[in-house]
Amino acid sequence: MILLLEIKKLKRTGCLPAFLGGAVLAAAFPLLNMLVRSETFTALPGEPFRILTDANWQMMAMLNILTIICGACMIYHTEYANNGAQKMAVLPVRTYQIFWGKFAVTVLALAGMLLFEIAALELCAMHWFPDYHLQLTALAKNLCFSLIAALPTIILMMLIASVCQNMWISLGIGVILVFTVSVFPKENLFLSLCPFNSPYQTLALAAQNGSEWIFTLICAAETIIFGIAAFIFDNVRRYFL
Numbered sequence: 499m500i501l502l503l504e505i506k507k508l509k510r511t512g513c514l515p516a517f518l519g520g521a522v523l524a525a526a527f528p529l530l531n532m533l534v535r536s537e538t539f540t541a542l543p544g545e546p547f548r549i550l551t552d553a554n555w556q557m558m559a560m561l562n563i564l565t566i567i568c569g570a571c572m573i574y575h576t577e578y579a580n581n582g583a584q585k586m587a588v589l590p591v592r593t594y595q596i597f598w599g600k601f602a603v604t605v606l607a608l609a610g611m612l613l614f615e616i617a618a619l620e621l622c623a624m625h626w627f628p629d630y631h632l633q634l635t636a637l638a639k640n641l642c643f644s645l646i647a648a649l650p651t652i653i654l655m656m657l658i659a660s661v662c663q664n665m666w667i668s669l670g671i672g673v674i675l676v677f678t679v680s681v682f683p684k685e686n687l688f689l690s691l692c693p694f695n696s697p698y699q700t701l702a703l704a705a706q707n708g709s710e711w712i713f714t715l716i717c718a719a720e721t722i723i724f725g726i727a728a729f730i731f732d733n734v735r736r737y738f739l
Contacts, residue, residue, distance in 0.1 A: 500599035504573075508603065511572045520565030521611040525618035527561075528554040532622050539626070546627035547636065548702045550619050558615055559697045560680065562608065566652055567672035569607065573600050574659040574668070594732040598725075601656050605645070608652065612644050643701040643710065650693040650720035657728045691716050693724075 508514055528550055532539065542549050577596070616637055623630045655672055662668035679694040687709055690699050696717055704710040 500595045504596070504599035504603045507573075507576060511576055513569050513572050513603075513607070516568050516572065517565055517607040517611055520561055520568075521614045524558040524561040524611065524615045527557050528619055528622050532626055536626050545702075546623040546630040547619060547633070550623055551640075551700050551702060554619070555700050556684075556698055560676070562611060562615075562648065563651060563676050563694060563697055564673075565611065566604065566608065566648070566655055567669065567676065569604055570600075570652070570655040570659040571665045571669045571672070573604065574656075575665040578663045578665075594729050597656065597660055597728050597732060601653055601725075604652050604656065605649070608648055609641070609645055612641050612648075616640050616644070640701050643704070643714065644697070646714050646717050647699050648697045650691075650717055650724065651697055653721050653724040653728070654693045657724055657731070660728065661731065687713070691720070693720065 531554055532550075539549050539553060620632060620637055624632060655668075658671050659665075659668040662671070675694045679692055680698075682689040682692060682695050684690055684695070684698050684703075685707075687707070690696060691713065696713075699713060701710060704713050
């Protein structure tokens with residue numbers, strides 16, 4: 499019920515065009531990269547999808563993170579407009595369900611983005627590498643891993659947006675975090691697990707380091723921890739509105 503209500507709210511937020519635009523920009527990056535310098539990548543040894551992912555995913559992941567930040571800010575802006583959140587708090591409803599509804603909507607939107615982007619990488623590999631064939635299993639694994647890796651970033655950004663009534667404050671915090679954390683080394687497992695840094699991790703790199711299951715489990719644990727923090731904050735805030 500809450501999920502359907504949050505989906506209906508999206509038409510007033512501009513969130514869907516933002517995620518669609520982010521998906522198009524991220525998917526266009528490997529295509530433009532191959533159009534400009536395809537010889538550089540086709541001459542490299544190794545698995546074609548891995549080559550394209552290593553070359554393009556850092557920029558694609560940054561676009562995804564920036565889209566998550568903008569989406570979270572826009573989704574919560576409608577709640578604070580005209581004191582909507584305060585009115586909901588005095589009603590006999592569980593307001594933390596609104597948070598989880600918005601989180602679920604954002605996860606679904608990001609899943610669509612990732613599917614579009616990974617499909618673009620697959621199509622580029624099939625076009626510029628004649629011996630490469632579509633691998634649906636690998637596509638599904640990369641999609642699931644990238645989505646799980648982004649969950650801590652999504653829920654933390656949703657928590658920040660729920661705390662800040664002014665959309666520009668939460669947007670500024672998100673932008674500062676993404677550019678601060680982006681300088682962290684991606685090869686270090688501990689630092690790569692930080693929210694706003696974990697989406698840069700790829701399945702191929704995690705598998706190479708033998709850390710794909712550890713990475714997945716810790717990202718899931720971070721998501722649960724931030725979810726508990728959101729639940730506590732929601733209950734505490736009700737007494738101060």
